Amino acid sequence: MSDLQAERVWEVFRQEAEGDPMIHSGNVNAPDEELALHYAREFYSRRGESQRLWVVARDAIAELDDPDLLRPPFDRSHKRPGGYIIKHKLEAAKQRASRADATE
Amino acid sequence: MRYAETRMNDTDVIQPLNGRPPYEPGDADAFYAHVGTGGKVEADDWMTDDYRAAVLKFVEMHANSELMGVLPERDWIMRAPTLRRKLALTSKIQDEVGHAQLLYRVAEDLGKPRATMLADLLAGKTKFHNVFHYPTRSWADVGIIAWLVDAAAIVSQQALRDSSYAPYARTMRKICWEESVHVMHGRDVVLTMMSGTDAQRAMVQEALDRWWGPLMQMHGPPTDPAKDKDLHWGIKAKGNEQLRQEFLSIYVPRIREIGLRIPDPALRLDETTARWVYTEPDWDELRSVVTGHGPASQSRLEFRRVNYAATQWVRDAIMGNAAAA
Numbered sequence A: 001m002s003d004l005q006a007e008r009v010w011e012v013f014r015q016e017a018e019g020d021p022m023i024h025s026g027n028v029n030a031p032d033e034e035l036a037l038h039y040a041r042e043f044y045s046r047r048g049e050s051q052r053l054w055v056v057a058r059d060a061i062a063e064l065d066d067p068d069l070l071r072p073p074f075d076r077s078h079k080r081p082g083g084y085i086i087k088h089k090l091e092a093a094k095q096r097a098s099r100a101d102a103t104e
Numbered sequence B: 001m002r003y004a005e006t007r008m009n010d011t012d013v014i015q016p017l018n019g020r021p022p023y024e025p026g027d028a029d030a031f032y033a034h035v036g037t038g039g040k041v042e043a044d045d046w047m048t049d050d051y052r053a054a055v056l057k058f059v060e061m062h063a064n065s066e067l068m069g070v071l072p073e074r075d076w077i078m079r080a081p082t083l084r085r086k087l088a089l090t091s092k093i094q095d096e097v098g099h100a101q102l103l104y105r106v107a108e109d110l111g112k113p114r115a116t117m118l119a120d121l122l123a124g125k126t127k128f129h130n131v132f133h134y135p136t137r138s139w140a141d142v143g144i145i146a147w148l149v150d151a152a153a154i155v156s157q158q159a160l161r162d163s164s165y166a167p168y169a170r171t172m173r174k175i176c177w178e179e180s181v182h183v184m185h186g187r188d189v190v191l192t193m194m195s196g197t198d199a200q201r202a203m204v205q206e207a208l209d210r211w212w213g214p215l216m217q218m219h220g221p222p223t224d225p226a227k228d229k230d231l232h233w234g235i236k237a238k239g240n241e242q243l244r245q246e247f248l249s250i251y252v253p254r255i256r257e258i259g260l261r262i263p264d265p266a267l268r269l270d271e272t273t274a275r276w277v278y279t280e281p282d283w284d285e286l287r288s289v290v291t292g293h294g295p296a297s298q299s300r301l302e303f304r305r306v307n308y309a310a311t312q313w314v315r316d317a318i319m320g321n322a323a324a325a
């Protein structure tokens, strides 16, 4: 058995419809890329539910999951549209404008 | 003026982005607080040994059940009444073996190799669900199994989509999607027979009479939620009795509306508590069956052993070819 290659884990990504993002769907065990693709097809597109499949060797994936870098405890609201609450300012500006119109 | 300014800029207040404090590797108390409050765990996250062992045991038994569960149905492929039924049944069996593969993969990432899990199953060291320890007697069994056994399984599998062990929860989402087809296929088989001859109706009734006991035992005896660690740690989201109640609520009306009689005279919905009352299932039978003493337990395991040996050349060829390439 020593001449046999060990199985590896391959992460599977699938695209459901043309133009969709590739979404991680699971993983398969296979000794090589070719078989990994066959298994991925068998498990993730038996019903024709995938437009495209990727397999990536798990050990080829680099991961970053450090919360200090990804979700630092600072207010990031200025980076999101919801971080700008303009309701009161808009009302005040409109009132000022209409008062200015009336005094003209 | 200053007051108005602060009110308008109320988003300047620093909002914590991550509501749940992360747990440090090695901090068991923080880990249990995390999973106990809806937190998720990924395969490469730190987890306690007890949690890892509990998830592994749970997923391994689930995988074993998917794999052993196809054997009763397999017997009927060659006896399917039409080509379409044969295709549907073959496809269901292919799905179930696929579920086993996906689940063994989830279990493997927790540290137990697939070959060891298969060896333990074949040696009778690990369990599979009670309903797969019984023989099948007629084509009506194929309908009752696909409709009701799969439905009872779906009730618990849907709850597992919320499992704290995230790779398991994700796998359950895919599996539930496929299971819904099995239930429709089973219901269609049953309805076709119920619309047929008296002999066909009697065949379905006889099958239901045999399967009702195992169905009622399938979710297991009620457990004390305070002592059920699988529940505590969010590995499963609902208790045994709650799952059985949900199954009864949906399926008792559907069974009765097509003229089938449920073989339990005590079965009724208690209007005041909104809970189903039923004859106590035979828990001794459940315990004896899942420990390998069911009517078909040993023959099914023997069939698996023979097949495992007979297909060894396929595994060797695959691994050998890969090495040569």
Ligand SMILES: [Fe+2]
Residues within 6 Å of the ligand: B066, B095, B096, B099, B175, B179
């Ligand atoms: Fe399944």
Ligand SMILES: [Fe+2]
Residues within 6 Å of the ligand: B096, B150, B179, B182
């Ligand atoms: Fe199924």
